[in-house]
Amino acid sequence: MEDRELKQDDLKVESVGEPKIPSPLAVGSLGGDVEMASVRENRTVLFDTDRDTLLAAVRAGNEVPAFEMAGPRHKIFFDPARVKAAIVTCGGLCPGINNVIRTLVFELYYRYSVRSVLGIRYGYRGFIPKYGYEPIPLTPEDVKDIHEKGGSALSSSRGEQDSGEVVDFLQRKGISLLFAIGGDGTLRGALEIQREVKKRGLHIAVIGIPKTIDNDIAFVERTFGLETAFSVAAESIRSAHTEAIGAPNGIGIVKVMGRMSGYIAANAALALNEVNFCLIPEVPFELEGSFGLFALTEQRLRQRDHAVIIVAEGAGQEFVEDKTGKKDESGNVLLGDIGVFLKANLKKYFKEHTDLYVNIKYIDPSYMVRSVAANAHDAIYCIQLAQNAVHAGMAGKTGLIIGQWNGQFTHVPIALATSRRKVLSPEDPLWLSVLEATGQPVKIG
C-alpha cells in the first residue's frame, strides 16, 4: 500500500497527559529488572522500506513518515492502584476476541496490578442504560479458559451508540481506560468517544484493537483472526475440490467473507492450492465473452473435467447488487449474494450454451470461519496486540489502535486508520502469487 501523501503528522499519537509514574514492568514486576532496551521508547517503524525511495526523500528534504513503535514504557500515566479499565467487543465475531480479552485482563492484573476491570456486555449497547445490560467484573479467574473458545465472552452487537451516553457511563463508573475491540465502525465510534472525552476534559484513554476478519483496516498490515479465517476457509476449498473431482464435470464454488477486501479469498486460494479462479472485490471480472469466467470455466472443464472457484462476498457486486441501498445494523450496504448467483448462472450457461452436464457444489462456510477459536498464529498475535494495548493505555496514550507494520507493533491514530479502507492491491506480491498459483489470467474478461 503506497500512499505518497502521508504526512508524519497523520501518524502522531495523542496522549491524555504526561506519564510520570515508574512502570511496574521497569521496576521489576517480573521478578527482576526487565531488559528495558527492548522497550525502545523512541523507536519508530518506517512507513516505506525501499532504500532508494528513502534516500531520495532525505535528499529532497522531505518528510520520512514513520510509525511510533508500540511496547512498554518506562513511565506510565495511570496509577495502577486507582485506575479502572473497561473492555468492549463490537461487530461480528472473529477468531481471537477472547484471546484479546483474556490478555488484557491478565496483563492489567498481573503485570500492572490493576484490580478493577469491567467487561461491557453486547458491544456499545452495554454502555447504554436502556438496554439494561450490566457490566461484569473480569478477573484472571473469570477469563482463564476463554482463549480456547470462539466468539466473545462478552457477547457483541452491531451499531454505534451515542458517544455522550458512553462517556456518561465511563464517568459514572469511574473508568479511565477503555479498550474497544472492533472493526471500522467500532473504531469510528471509539474516535467519537475519545473526542467527547477530550471535549469534557477528562483523563480517559481510549485504545482500539482492530478486529476485522476482512483485514481491511488501513495502515495495519494484518488484523487478528485473518489467519484462522483463511485456514478454515481452506478446508472448504478442499471439500469443493473433492466434490468437483468426484462427479462428472464437477464445479466447486466457495464463497468467503470479504466485503471490500479479498484477503481471505486470496490467502485461502494459496493455503489450499486447488483453486482455478479466485475472485475478489478489488479485481473486476467479466462473465461473458471468450475470456469471461463462463468461457474460462468451460475451457477448464474440457481440459481437466473439474474446476474450483473461490469468491469473496464483495466480488462482482455489479452483477447482483440491490439498487435499493439497504443497510445492515452496522450501516454496511447489504450485498447481493454473488455465490448463489454464480452457482445459478454457471448452471444456466452450461445448460444453454454447451453440451456439458455440470455438477455444481456450492459451499458457504462463513459462520464456521469466523466463530472458531483462534489458531496458534492468531493466539500469539492477540496476546501481543493486547499486551501492547495495555502498555499504550497505561502510558496515557489515547485515540490509537495497536497495529503492525513491517513486522513491528505500532501505534496508529484511529483517525488515520479509519480515513480509508485497506484493499488488496492487484500489484501486491500476494495477488501476484495468487495469479501464479492459480494460473488464472490477470484479467478475466
Added chain:
Amino acid sequence: MEDRELKQDDLKVESVGEPKIPSPLAVGSLGGDVEMASVRENRTVLFDTDRDTLLAAVRAGNEVPAFEMAGPRHKIFFDPARVKAAIVTCGGLCPGINNVIRTLVFELYYRYSVRSVLGIRYGYRGFIPKYGYEPIPLTPEDVKDIHEKGGSALSSSRGEQDSGEVVDFLQRKGISLLFAIGGDGTLRGALEIQREVKKRGLHIAVIGIPKTIDNDIAFVERTFGLETAFSVAAESIRSAHTEAIGAPNGIGIVKVMGRMSGYIAANAALALNEVNFCLIPEVPFELEGSFGLFALTEQRLRQRDHAVIIVAEGAGQEFVEDKTGKKDESGNVLLGDIGVFLKANLKKYFKEHTDLYVNIKYIDPSYMVRSVAANAHDAIYCIQLAQNAVHAGMAGKTGLIIGQWNGQFTHVPIALATSRRKVLSPEDPLWLSVLEATGQPVKIG
C-alpha cells in the same frame, strides 16, 4: 427396529457355486496357520437379542431369524490366479469410500493373490460404452495413499444404467467379482445386475458395500461415513452455538443431511450437546401454537437469550415440499429447503409477533460433512467391511451386502436390504437420549 414378520428365508444368502478351493488365508498367506476358529463358518447373529422374546418363539416352535455371520471361509469358489474383480462407486460422496476401495484392492492382492482389479470410473456410467470412460487397473501402489483423502478415487455419478449393458461389460472384460459401493439406488442396481447374471447363467458374484451418509439402509445397524459425518456436523453446532451466544437473542440453525432418516442430526445433537431443538423426518413437529417450534424458541430466548436448532433436510417437508414431485438424477424427490424456510419464518415470527429482535445465523455444512476423509472410527469400519466383502465374494456368495448387526459383521441379501428404508424410531434409545439431552418435548406442537 422390530420386524415381527421377518422370516429366516429373507435372510438366506445366495451363491454362484460351491466353494471347493482351499482359502489362501486358511493355508497360511499370513505366514502361518490362521486361527480359523475366528472364521466361524456356521456362526449366526440373532436378529433379536431379548431373551424372553426368543424363548417364547422357541417354545412356540416359531422361527428364530438370524443373519449369516461374515468372515473368511475355509474354502473359496474363485481361483485367485484367474479371477478378475471390478469396483464401482456410485451416488453422492461419503467419507470412507477410498478406504473401502483401498482395502478391497489390498485384500484381493495381498491376502488372496488376485492380480487383476479394475476400477470403474464415474459410477455405473463407467460400464456403458457411450460415456467413453475407460476402467483403470488398480494395484496396491495405485491406491496406497487414497485413504487419507475424502471423495472417491474412482469418481462417482448418480443414476442407474441398463443392467444388460453392465453384464455385457462384465462378460467382455472377463470380470467375475463385482464390488458395488453405494446407497439404496446403487444396491437396487446391483440386484438387477445380479439377476441378469443369474438369467444368463454366469458365475459372477455381486457384492454390495452399503454407502449412505444418512444411515438409512435397512437391516444394517450403521453405514460407514456416518460417524465422520456427525463429527463434522457437530463442529457446525459449535459454530451455531458460538454465534447464538455472541449476539443479542441469537439463534443458530444448522441443517444437515438426512432425507428420510435423522441419524446425522440426532447423533450430532448428542456429539455437541448445545442443541435445544433437534428436528428429524421421523418425528413430526408443528410451527404454530403454544407448544409449536416458534413459541418454544421464543420461550427459550426469554429464558436463556439464545437457542440452537439442528434440522435434518427431510424434516418438516410438509412446510416446504414442492408439489410438482421433481426428482434428481438418482430418482430422489427434490426436497424443499427446510433450513432456509426456518430461518425466514423464525425471523418473520419474531418480527410480527414479539418485541424481540433476533439474530439468526444459518449454517449448511452439507458438502463439508460428506467430502472429508474418514475419521479413525470409519477408517476401521471400512477396512472391516471391505475385508468381509472380499471374503464373501471369493467364497462365491452373491447378491448380498456386508452389514453389521449386534456389533457383528453379517451377510444381508440385497433384496432384503432394499425392501424398505431404515428410519430412526422415536422409541429408539438414541432418540430418547436426544430428548433427555436437549430437553425438548416429546412432541413439538
Added chain:
Amino acid sequence: MEDRELKQDDLKVESVGEPKIPSPLAVGSLGGDVEMASVRENRTVLFDTDRDTLLAAVRAGNEVPAFEMAGPRHKIFFDPARVKAAIVTCGGLCPGINNVIRTLVFELYYRYSVRSVLGIRYGYRGFIPKYGYEPIPLTPEDVKDIHEKGGSALSSSRGEQDSGEVVDFLQRKGISLLFAIGGDGTLRGALEIQREVKKRGLHIAVIGIPKTIDNDIAFVERTFGLETAFSVAAESIRSAHTEAIGAPNGIGIVKVMGRMSGYIAANAALALNEVNFCLIPEVPFELEGSFGLFALTEQRLRQRDHAVIIVAEGAGQEFVEDKTGKKDESGNVLLGDIGVFLKANLKKYFKEHTDLYVNIKYIDPSYMVRSVAANAHDAIYCIQLAQNAVHAGMAGKTGLIIGQWNGQFTHVPIALATSRRKVLSPEDPLWLSVLEATGQPVKIG
C-alpha cells in the same frame, strides 16, 4: 469373549429398595408423555447371539444368560426433592470424563429435578478428611462448558481409600447416590463401599461408570475414551510412517497405552493402516530367529525401505520386566519400557548383524492420547452412559456399572466386571482384521 460357565446369577443386579415413586420422566418432565415403550423395563440382552448355541442350550434345558437392559424406569426409588448425589473421578485421565460428569449433573438436575450434587475432588482422597479437599457443589451452570475439555474437572488421584471412611463421609453429607468414574481399581473400591453401605444397612446406591482407556473391563464391549484414544494414536502412526519413509531405511516405532489389553494398538493399526507389525500383550512374539521381529523387520526394509511398528506398553514384557515387582500408586506392577527397548535393540541388531544403517524414530504419545477432549463418538457414548447411570441410580439399583453388550446399554454387577480383565482374543475378528491389514504373520517368531 466366550465364557461357557457364566451363570445368570452372576448377572443379577442388586437394589437398595423397591422403587415406588413414579419417575418424572414417565409423567412428563420432557413436556409430554415419554414413549415408555422405549424404557423396556424387562428387556434383556443375550450374552451370546449365535442361534445354534442358543437353541442347543434351550434344548438341553440350560440357562441362557442375559444382561438386564439399562434405561429409564417407570418407578424410581429415591425422592428427587431429597436425594443428594456425589460424583468422584479416579485413576488416570481418559477422554470423556468431563462429558460424563456434565451429563450426570444435567440429567439429575433437569430430568429428575435433583438439586444437590457434590463433586468430590482428587478421587477417593476427596472423601478422606486428612487430605483436606472440600467437595464442590455442581450445578448445570458450573459444568456447562467442561465437555469441551480433556481431563477431569474434579481432578483425580490414584489409589483406594478406606471404605469405612468413605461411607462415613457419605453419611455425614447425607449422600444417597454415588457415581464413581474409574477403572478396575476404582470399581473394586466402589464395590467395597457398596458392601460397607450394605453392612451398615444404608440406602445408598453406588453406580460405576467404567473408565479405562485400555478397554479392559470384562463384560463390557467398550469403554469410553477408547475411540478418542486410538484416533489420536493413529496420528502418531502417520508421523511414524512419514518419518520412516523420509529417511534411508527408516523405522517408525509408536508405543501406546495398553497394560494387559491391546485394543488401542489394534484399533490404531487399522485406523491408520500404515503399520507393518502390531505387538500386543495378548499375542506373544519373539525377537530372534528367522521369523522373529528383528528378521521380519530387516526383510521389510529390504523390500520396501521402511517399516512401522506399533507396540502396546504391556507387550513383550518378558524382555523388559523389572523382576523386583515394584508397583505404582494404583497397585499396578511397574512395566518395563518395551518401546525404548525395541528402539535400542533394533538399532543394535541392524548394526551388529546387517549392513543396513537404519534411522529409527520413536514416538510415545501416551499423555497426548489420554488428555484430549472426547471426540464426537465418545461424547455421545458418555452422554448415554451417564443418562443410564442416573436412571439406574434413581431407580435404586446399586453395585453395578453401566456397560454395553451387543450394542445395547446394560447393567453389569461390579463383582462380575471386576472378576477378571478383558483381553483381546487372538480369535477376535478385530485381531484377524489387524493380521489381514498389516500382513504380519499370525505368529512372530
Added chain:
Amino acid sequence: MEDRELKQDDLKVESVGEPKIPSPLAVGSLGGDVEMASVRENRTVLFDTDRDTLLAAVRAGNEVPAFEMAGPRHKIFFDPARVKAAIVTCGGLCPGINNVIRTLVFELYYRYSVRSVLGIRYGYRGFIPKYGYEPIPLTPEDVKDIHEKGGSALSSSRGEQDSGEVVDFLQRKGISLLFAIGGDGTLRGALEIQREVKKRGLHIAVIGIPKTIDNDIAFVERTFGLETAFSVAAESIRSAHTEAIGAPNGIGIVKVMGRMSGYIAANAALALNEVNFCLIPEVPFELEGSFGLFALTEQRLRQRDHAVIIVAEGAGQEFVEDKTGKKDESGNVLLGDIGVFLKANLKKYFKEHTDLYVNIKYIDPSYMVRSVAANAHDAIYCIQLAQNAVHAGMAGKTGLIIGQWNGQFTHVPIALATSRRKVLSPEDPLWLSVLEATGQPVKIG
C-alpha cells in the same frame, strides 16, 4: 537482530550471467500482461527500519544496508525450452517441504514452461553414484497431491557429500538450475557446490530455500515449518496442562525442538498460554537457589497446585551435556536430554526437599511436530518461497536463498546466511511477550 557491522557488500547477490530473455511472465503466460509494477526490479528492503538510525547514517554518509527484493524479473537468463532443473531435500523433516517441491515444479512447468525437472532422492546422497539412488522426473501430475502430506516426497538424508561429485552429476545430467531445500548444513553444502560450479566456469544457478524448524537461519525473519511446528507443540502444552491440573501437585513438562534457538518454545508458550516457565538456549537459568527453577516450581505448586514447563532441547545443556562431543550425521553435537533430566531432578527435588508428592508428566512431541503437513500459514509461505526461488533461478541469480525481511521476500547470499546462527535475543519483543505472558522472572536463578 541488530548487526551494526553489516556492509551492503555482504548483501550483494551473485549471478551466472546477464538475463537477456524476456520473461514469459512479462509477456503474458498468465493470459495477459502481468502487472510488472509488482515485480519491482530495483526495489530493496532496508535492513533497519528505525527512522532515527537511518537518518543518522545518511547524515554521517554511512551505508544504509538493504536486501535485494525477490520477485519475478522482466528478463531471465535461462532459456525455458532448454533448461533442466533439479530439486533436493536434505536434513530432518519439516512441515512444508512437499509444498515447496510442488510449487517449484508447478511454477517451472506452468509459468516458465520448463519441462524437465529432476527430483533427487535421499538428500545429497542422491547425487552420489555409490548410493545407487536414481533421480526421478517430476511433473505437475506427479506432485499435485503431495502438499497435503508431511515429510518429503523425495525423502531426505543427513550429511554433506563431496561437492565435486555433485557438480559432476549436474554436468552429466545437464542440469543448470539446482534448488536445495535444507538447513544450515545443507546451505553450506550448496555454497560449496556453487563455488565448485564457479571454479569450473559453469552456468549453473544454485538457489537455496532455508528449511529449519528451529528458525535459526541468520538474516531470515522466519523459516517455513515454524508456524506448523509451534501450532502442534501447543497441543502438547494443552495436554501437559490438562495432566497437571488433573492430579495432585501435577507438573507437566514439554520438550520441543530448538538446538540453539528457542523460537518453537517461545511461540508455543504464547500460542497456548498455560505455561509458567519457558526455558530456551538463549537465556541461561539456574536450578538451585531461592530463585532457581526448583524453588520457583515449588512456589507455583503451593500457590496454584500445578505447573507447566516448556523447554527447548538446547536449553540448560550445561546440566546434561555429553563432554565427549559426539556428533550426529549432520555434524551437530549430540545434546543431552534436558527434558528427561528435568523430569528426574524435579522429582528428586520434591522428594528430598519438600513434603509435596508431585505427579510429573513428561511429553516429547518432537517427531509429531515436524512430520505433519504444513498448516495454512506455512502452505502459503512455501508457495511464495518457491515461486521466488524459481524467479531468482530463472533470472540467473545464484548462491542465494529466498528470505523474508520486514515482511518482504528477499535475496540473501548463502555466504551471509551461513555466517552465523540466528538466535532469539532476550531483548526481542517476542521474548518480552513470553515473560509477560508466563509471568516468569527475567532471570531464573
